[in-house]
Amino acid sequence: LAAVGAGSMLFLMMMVTVISVAGRYFLQADLIPGAYNIVERIIFPLLVFWALPIAHREGMFPRLETLADAQPPRRRAIVAALVTAVEIAVYAVFMWYILRFVWTSIQSNRTMQIGTSFWPLWPILVMMPLAFGLMLLEMGRLLYRDVRRVLGLEAAADEPAFHGSSAV
Template identity: 80%
Template sequence: MRFWKLVWKLEWGLAAIGAGSMLFAMMMVTVISVAGRYFLQADLIPGAYNIIERVLFPLLVFWALPIAHREGLFPRLEIVADSQPPRRRAALMAFALAVEIAVYAVFLWFVARFVWVGIEQNRTMQIGTSFLPVWPIMAMMPLAFGLMLLEMLRLFWRDVRIVLGVEDPAREGVAR
């Protein structure tokens, strides 16, 4: 349980502090850029659009993904499962999670390969007139999908234990 609390704190920190600060930075870059153009007729932040598009927005999304998945903000097909008895519901959820785990594992594999190739090739992005390395932003993609996969595996294990009668279905909603 200590491991999961640590993972959940990491997810919360990425979402609250990381994604929150990226959202604030996006607002500030936009306001400063627009104010400079309209009031001073000058571009106060060269490459502001590129900064938002290639740095701030991707970090915001990938830092918020794991906690959004854990909190159940992703679309889920639970209508049929919710009307079933607890063990059958757990079996349906385990099956759905097994499919989801398989899809995200393949996705994580290809994302990790993409990121590795980007690091090996030293990919850069243009911000204003400068070229900056893109690997620090790209490295957040496998981190986000890895954290989501960990949560899916935890839920799958819980559902399998309910199906096998090892865990009480009444505890099911506690950590979901």
Template identity: 55%
Template structure:
């Protein structure tokens, strides 16, 4: 019975690890290649080889890197957490405070998620585009990554609240391999 939440947790870890390592890694590599090609074209060949390169990096690569990496950063506790005072409390009170803070955090993210979903849905309905060079590209592939990232973070917060209610620590289980390598 305890295996199902662990399998769910590992599956989420694989999704987050894949998004962070593969997705964000490919975006970072693309940013490097685009920048190098653009600089070589501008300063060596005296022409713009990739028109709209800056827009592509600014409007596609950077947002995707952020929204693909944030859920994994939150899961691995590299996301900012202010728990110095909480750690000084007695265990029972510490657990109550952690559950309360988790619920408040979850409520805040739920409100943000609502507005992100509305923004994303409206962008899809309006067929929003972004200008890359002289062309206009649809923005929906970038927009749908925002609610996905917030959903993954909210699932992790639910897990932490559940662990707090059960009196367990919310640390990620150590399986001998990290989430990034589990994605492959």
């Protein structure tokens, strides 16, 4: 879902820009009135919020893993579980404030000016909690994986899958 959202926003941003520039330079006409506002206030924020879950999943967020990498696998899993639990707590607080902001914006019928007209803002704002919700789901999956590793129910990526002795 996040990949489709981010990818479609990136494609839409490119198309709005190309159409706007082509109209301006070749036809001397503004084919998309308020194109800059559309990109700045709608497409780019949606692109950023939809890209957050992907960036987290791919490990593109800065992480301080030097200390954890030097530890044995079980201790590394404990550190990973604790760090993920703290991340979940921080993002849950962000989610709470985002939900409050979106709800008050919907109730007050918040609008934005695009060109000379005003558009409702709620369709864009609703995407923010959806994107953060996807990120929280991914973090929950990672926490579940790390807790399973701490309990010895799942092997870490750098451990052998089977710990017993083989009688060959």
